[in-house]
Amino acid sequence: MTKSPPARLGLPDLGVGLGLRIPHYPHVFEQKPACDWFEIISENFMVDGGRPLANLERALADYRLVQHGVSLSLGSANPLDWQYLKKLKALVAKTKTPWLSDHLCWAGSDCLNLHDLLPLPYTEETVKYVAERARIVQDFLEVRFAIENVSSYLSFTSSRMTEWEFVGAIAEEADVGILLDVNNIYVSSHNHGFDPNAYVDGVPHHRVVQMHLAGHTRFEKYIIDTHTGRVIDDVWALYARAIERCGAVSTLIEWDDDIPSFDEVHAEAKKAIAVRDRVLGAGAARTGAAAGPTTERVA
Amino acid sequence: MSAERRYVEPRAPESLRSVQSFLTDAFRRPAPVAGDESLRASCAMHVTSNDRLTPAEQVDIYRRQYWLRHDDALHDDFPTLAAALGHDGWHSLVRDYLVAHPPSTPSLRDLGVNMPAFLERWDGLPEGLEALCLEAARYEIAFLDVFDGADPPPLDPKLVASLSPNDWERATFVLSPLVKRFELQYPVNVLRLVVRDDASTDVREWARQNAKPTSLALFRKDLVVHYEELVPDAFRMLDALAEGKSLIEACSIVAEGKSEADATALGRSVGDWFRRWSSWGFIAKIEL
Numbered sequence: 001m002t003k004s005p006p007a008r009l010g011l012p013d014l015g016v017g018l019g020l021r022i023p024h025y026p027h028v029f030e031q032k033p034a035c036d037w038f039e040i041i042s043e044n045f046m047v048d049g050g051r052p053l054a055n056l057e058r059a060l061a062d063y064r065l066v067q068h069g070v071s072l073s074l075g076s077a078n079p080l081d082w083q084y085l086k087k088l089k090a091l092v093a094k095t096k097t098p099w100l101s102d103h104l105c106w107a108g109s110d111c112l113n114l115h116d117l118l119p120l121p122y123t124e125e126t127v128k129y130v131a132e133r134a135r136i137v138q139d140f141l142e143v144r145f146a147i148e149n150v151s152s153y154l155s156f157t158s159s160r161m162t163e164w165e166f167v168g169a170i171a172e173e174a175d176v177g178i179l180l181d182v183n184n185i186y187v188s189s190h191n192h193g194f195d196p197n198a199y200v201d202g203v204p205h206h207r208v209v210q211m212h213l214a215g216h217t218r219f220e221k222y223i224i225d226t227h228t229g230r231v232i233d234d235v236w237a238l239y240a241r242a243i244e245r246c247g248a249v250s251t252l253i254e255w256d257d258d259i260p261s262f263d264e265v266h267a268e269a270k271k272a273i274a275v276r277d278r279v280l281g282a283g284a285a286r287t288g289a290a291a292g293p294t295t296e297r298v299a
Numbered sequence: 300m301s302a303e304r305r306y307v308e309p310r311a312p313e314s315l316r317s318v319q320s321f322l323t324d325a326f327r328r329p330a331p332v333a334g335d336e337s338l339r340a341s342c343a344m345h346v347t348s349n350d351r352l353t354p355a356e357q358v359d360i361y362r363r364q365y366w367l368r369h370d371d372a373l374h375d376d377f378p379t380l381a382a383a384l385g386h387d388g389w390h391s392l393v394r395d396y397l398v399a400h401p402p403s404t405p406s407l408r409d410l411g412v413n414m415p416a417f418l419e420r421w422d423g424l425p426e427g428l429e430a431l432c433l434e435a436a437r438y439e440i441a442f443l444d445v446f447d448g449a450d451p452p453p454l455d456p457k458l459v460a461s462l463s464p465n466d467w468e469r470a471t472f473v474l475s476p477l478v479k480r481f482e483l484q485y486p487v488n489v490l491r492l493v494v495r496d497d498a499s500t501d502v503r504e505w506a507r508q509n510a511k512p513t514s515l516a517l518f519r520k521d522l523v524v525h526y527e528e529l530v531p532d533a534f535r536m537l538d539a540l541a542e543g544k545s546l547i548e549a550c551s552i553v554a555e556g557k558s559e560a561d562a563t564a565l566g567r568s569v570g571d572w573f574r575r576w577s578s579w580g581f582i583a584k585i586e587l
């Protein structure tokens with residue numbers, strides 16, 4: 001009999017966290033509100049000194065932090081940026097992040113970086129190329145690496161598979177985790193006309209080490225992933241399905257534009273906890289959720 | 300062995316390289332993709348259409364975001380310069396700047412590093428405000444460097460305590476890289492605060508009322524970026540120290556041509572200045 005692979009690739013379920021954002025610093029540092037964990041944007045702390053690093057130390061003193069990057073440009077035809085990777089590795093040593101994520105995308109070519117999360121053509125040769133780079137990144141950083149599915153606003157004539165087949169194939173071939181952004185699935189399913197449920201059903205569930213939830217902005221002809229506003233009901237339903245398939249997975253609320261009070265963002269985290277409890281039963285305690293000065297919710 | 304050489308990086312598939320190259324160029328176009336017939340045709344080769352959007356329209360979503368994102372990032376870094384240029388002037392600067400200096404590093408933080416040099420040769424500066432714009436750009440880029448630059452290693456208090464008066468006089472000093480010095484025609488440090496409170500400030504009018512030679516040190520203390528306006532003698536003194544002159548040499552440079560009374564007054568001030576500068580961390584190293 002073959003043993004089934006461990007859920008979350010054996011990583012802990014930290015519960016439901018929030019993105020650590022500047023407008024919330026005074027509240028977080030002074031009130032030290034209960035929060036299962038915080039996600040930090042790695043690049044914001046890859047500086048030489050000053051306030052960003054002091055804030056990082058303060059956050060680390062009280063909370064579990066997980067690193068999430070936006071500039072790796074994993075799928076770019078440019079060579080890997082080793083200067084960037086070395087700085088990233090130095091930050092990993094400081095934060096002791098249990099895993100590290102960045103997007104399955106490219107950010108520019110010909111030595112440019114457009115600071116965007118650009119989609120890739122879903123082809124076998126791209127799978128091979130990107131998987132090899134993901135493997136190198138994970139090996140060099142010496143921490144579990146996870147790729148996040150992006151929202152996209154264009155699709156390629158050269159694509160030969162679905163996005164979820166593409167994400168799954170790279171994760172399998174590189175032996176990395178998946179950060180499943182449920183809102184991104186919803187946004188892309190609307191923009192490209194696929195079934196979001198098929199996406200959630202189709203990824204290798206044991207590789208999902210983290211999930212993202214966020215709001216978005218609907219325009220007349222497309223949806224943009226703006227990380228603003230509350231998570232909509234359809235995305236909550238998709239999240240419930242993802243949790244049902246993957247089990248208890250660390251979840252993060254992203255809110256990056258028109259950021260409201262900490263409590264308002266945290267209310268979304270509480271909703272996510274309620275969804276998890278409803279799907280998995282209230283006994284599905286967050287195994288790693290002891291971080292933070294207190295845990296507000298005692299299961 | 301260096302990290303790069305420990306790994307054999309895969310070669311990017313040619314098709315991937317060419318589509319990324321094409322899109323990187325298309326996203327950076329200042330004008331809408333749909334307006335360019337050959338670009339439209341190339342988009343259709345690489346990008347599928349759907350029931351709502353043509354390939355060019357899909358590419359254009361990313362193109363618009365490219366400009367918005369980098370305009371915002373530059374605006375965050377250069378609020379004073381933006382206010383001085385006004386809405387239209389700012390947008391034409393952003394367009395010309397990003398064409399000349401497209402973003403090339405992973406951090407948006409680096410986006411504006413070429414701005415002061417670029418402005419020197421840009422012909423769109425508002426007449427009469429050229430100097431103010433250049434000064435604002437220099438000041439604002441320095442602000443970023445001071446904000447998150449590395450702290451120099453702290454001075455050894457034992458060494459400082461052991462220095463005799465004679466040592467102090469002949470010692471030379473290395474100033475902290477977190478201290479930036481400016482000699483300005485306008486107090487753009489004040490203007491930055493003014494436009495932060497009211498971005499619609501009439502900068503031309505402000506310049507008319509507030510132009511004055513200003514000597515300034517920008518520095519970081521306790522994680523906060525501060526500025527200190529310096530009297531001209533203090534500025535010259537700091538300049539001389541930065542050039543590697545000893546305290547006594549710096550004093551004689553500043554005292555040159557002064558009356559005896561003024562030179563004595565200067566001697567008293569120097570002690571004050573030096574104590575203050577030391578407490579603000581201006582001195583990174585003392586060399587005997």
Ligand SMILES: [Fe+2]
Nearest residue numbers: 148181212254
């Ligand atoms: Fe996300």
